[in-house]
Amino acid sequence: MRTKRLVLAGVAALALAGGGGTALAVNGAAPPVAAGKTTAEAVGRTAAETVGRTAAGPRVVRPYQPVEIGRGAKMGLLPEGRQNYVVAWEDYAGSVERAKGYAGDSIRPESLSGGLHTEGDDALYTGAFRTGTVPARVTLRIDGGAEVEAGMLRLPGDPGWGTYHYDAAGAGAPRESVTVTAYGPDGSVLADLTFRPFPAGH
Numbered sequence: 548m549r550t551k552r553l554v555l556a557g558v559a560a561l562a563l564a565g566g567g568g569t570a571l572a573v574n575g576a577a578p579p580v581a582a583g584k585t586t587a588e589a590v591g592r593t594a595a596e597t598v599g600r601t602a603a604g605p606r607v608v609r610p611y612q613p614v615e616i617g618r619g620a621k622m623g624l625l626p627e628g629r630q631n632y633v634v635a636w637e638d639y640a641g642s643v644e645r646a647k648g649y650a651g652d653s654i655r656p657e658s659l660s661g662g663l664h665t666e667g668d669d670a671l672y673t674g675a676f677r678t679g680t681v682p683a684r685v686t687l688r689i690d691g692g693a694e695v696e697a698g699m700l701r702l703p704g705d706p707g708w709g710t711y712h713y714d715a716a717g718a719g720a721p722r723e724s725v726t727v728t729a730y731g732p733d734g735s736v737l738a739d740l741t742f743r744p745f746p747a748g749h
Contacts, residue, residue, distance in 0.1 A: 604683050604732075605699035605709045613639050614700060617714030618664065618671045624700055630654045630675045630708045634664070654708070659685075659727050659740040663720070670715040672697065674727060677708040678737045682729040685711040690723045697727075720744055 608614060613621040621639045625631040627647045635642040654660050654677045661674040672687055681701070686694040701709030711727070721744050728739040 604681055605701040607703055608700050610702060611643050616671065616673070616698065616712040617716065618666065618669055620664070620671060622673065622700065622710060622712060624702050624710060626702060626706075630660070630677055632675065632710050634662075634673050657738050659729060659738045661725065661727050661740050661742050663725070663744050665720045668717050668719045670718055670720055672713040672715065672725065672727075673710065674740075675708060675710050676729050676738060678729060679707070680731045680737055681709070682737055683732040685727065685729050687713050688726040688728070689715065689718070689721045690725075694728075 606614075608624060610626045611623050613623050616622045616634070619636050620634050621636075623633050623635075623639065623643055625633070625643065625646055628649050630653070631646060631649055633639070633642040633646050654675055657678055659674055659676050662672065664671040664673070676682055676685065676699075682699065685697040685699055687697055688694050695713060695715075697711040697713040699709055699711045711729075724741055724743050726739060726741045729737040731737050
């Protein structure tokens, strides 16, 4: 029997109905996420370490466009609400329709949210960024290992937010912590987030 676990980093227990809450719909379920940035010092890196690296920045996608992000999942960004996106394994269209009614807007400016989906030894990391400067790159550092590059998506124009995803097939769930960092074009840290995984159903 196939099972998955979903981990969301941030402040939970925000009611989507009548209040702000990032609308991350996972196969139709929509747990809210809110996460602030941590300090760059806590991450143990400096902006200088990333100067000179180049990245294309987020891929621009149409509203509701399904994008394959690994492990059989599709991600889509919605113009309704704020930081409103879906990650779905089945019934992508249904997940999008349900997410259209979500308020979103639970991510503070200059911050990130983080999520983890696991199945066996596979791990899929997803989240959102809300930054005044469009990130040139988003990286993850899993259990203190080397930084790995995440894929990024955003809507056309200047929505002020977007999403990231990283498929860690075969790596298993992290044992200690995950640090996500968004870098500007000049290598400066725009936002970062460190979270510890915990199991939750979706």
